[in-house]
Amino acid sequence: MVRVGIIGVGGIARNVHIPQLKECADAEITAICDIDENALKKVGDDLGIDEKYRFKDYKDLIACTEVDAVEVCTPNYLHVKMAADAARAGKSINVEKPLSVSLADTKELTDAIKDTNVVNMMCMSYRFRPAVRFAKWIMENNLIGDIISINVEYLKSSAFMEGRRLDWRFVKEYAGTGVLGDLGVHLIDLATFLAGDLKKVSAQTKIVVKERKKLDSEEYAPVETDDYCSFIGEMKSGAVANFMITRCAIGNVNTIKFDVYATKGVISFNLNNPEVLGVCIGEVDVKANGLHTVDVPKEFFVKQEQTFIDLINGKECKYAPHVEDGVKLQGVLDAICKSAEEEKWVEL
Ligand SMILES: NC(=O)c1ccc[n+]([C@@H]2O[C@H](COP(=O)([O-])OP(=O)(O)OC[C@H]3O[C@@H](n4cnc5c(N)ncnc54)[C@H](O)[C@@H]3O)[C@@H](O)[C@H]2O)c1
Structure with missing residues (x-):
């Protein structure tokens, strides 16, 4: 135990x-x-x-x-x-x-x-999402060919939550970044898990809600972290990646979407329907409009916490993320901040 x-x-x-x-x-x-x-x-x-x-x-x-x-x-x-x-x-x-x-x-x-x-x-x-693991399996088995581009979005409306105060997420010293580190880091992990490492990024960030009431008084203080971030990236493979991460997307409680466009097919995921993948695999019909939906096979269902316990018990846990992945992701977050600040491409 x-x-x-x-x-x-x-x-x-x-x-x-x-x-x-x-x-x-x-x-x-x-x-x-x-x-x-x-x-x-x-x-x-x-x-x-x-x-x-x-x-x-x-x-x-x-x-x-x-x-x-x-x-x-x-x-x-x-x-x-x-x-x-x-x-x-x-x-x-x-x-x-x-x-x-x-x-x-x-x-x-x-x-x-x-x-x-x-x-x-x-x-x-999100690496523990069955559809994400199934997508990884599809790619590892070369069923959709070489990746041309990957589009990823993380959309929430939580910046506008009634009465939301200046908690630690809005203070740079405690959070580092805003929506970028909070939600964007999941997308960056998804994209790099599926399509390999990023080579360079060009980003912009915005603080949309600029002040909030402090936690312990009715006084307002400035929000210091981003609540919108979008960036384009080039993967080491040459694939292009487009990211949008926002807490200011009314109509979205917690939406994650990714689409992978490759030379022999497409994969499409939406967290609002997480147990299926949209796919177009095999002989590509360029006149086709829309994707088939496939159920994620049961073998791709795992849980984050059971994986941690399995690792401790010496079991093999394919795709388990480790601290070294967190370090790599932190490097990408730093590069995105630098790019947004200096308004230029930043190499990783
Ligand atoms: N993996 C995910 O999908 C996911 C989702 C949400 C949050 N998170 C991460 O989890 C972490 C916590 O987020 P949260 O939403 O639970 O925040 P939270 O503010 O709800 O909870 C943080 C808790 O830590 C406690 N705490 C603060 N300082 C402490 C200290 N010195 N010693 C002991 N306890 C202390 C607070 O009192 C609070 O109860 C963050 O890093 C966040 O990015 C991850």
Whole structure:
């Protein structure tokens, strides 16, 4: 049984990590940590965790002998330090995305992993979407030929959420970037997972909602992170990539779309219909308009948290994202910010 401790029991821990860990027959949540006492009490009571394993200081959770593996689910600026401390204590680590707030900041963690060789995973959650894994399989088996272009969109309307205040996501020091690191990092992972590494990017970012009320007063303060980002990229393969990432797309609660256009066919995915892929494979009919829909075979269904536990148990987990993927993605985020700031192409 893998004994798991969770640092940060906010939104993602409650919506993904905890429910998925509860489904793992070979894992149990033995400890939690949060600086917010209400969160600690609520989640501790829900999970029936003994008071002595509810920590306010993450270092106490890491030191806890009842914890073999640590999930880092805190705001972005805390990931590297917490994960590196856990790794140095010999614990397996599963780290939320984006890995950090800058590429330079990731070194402490990569050094800690190099020194300890602990099992590590990054929560690039969309790699665990069955349709995405099926798309990868289609490409690996060369069923659609060479990729010409890839279009990816992540659309939400959450910038306009009534009463949304200046939480950590809108503060550069805590988040690094806005919608780019929050949502865009998933798209970049998707695109590079399917089509290989990016070679260069040309980007623009915008802050649409420019100020919000502070968390603890009625006073307004400036939003420091982007809520719109679009960029074009060239992949190392020569394929072209187009990305749009926005929290300002009214009519979209959480829409992810990607289309891969290749020399022998097309693949199309929409998160609003996640268990099917739109495809045109095989003999290409240039007069055809619209794609066939195929159900994703059951063998492509896996869960993020079970994968982390399987890695700890020494099982082979194809396509599992690791911290080294998070580092690479952080490099792309940095390049996109540089491109937007300097209004020029940036090589990776
Ligand atoms: N993989 C995904 O699809 C996905 C989705 C949402 C969020 N995330 C990532 O998960 C992380 C958390 O996001 P969230 O939406 O859950 O945020 P959140 O604000 O809802 O939760 C963060 C929690 O961390 C706690 N915290 C803050 N500082 C702490 C500290 N020093 N020690 C212990 N706890 C501390 C907060 O009190 C809060 O309960 C972010 O990095 C975010 O990018 C990933």
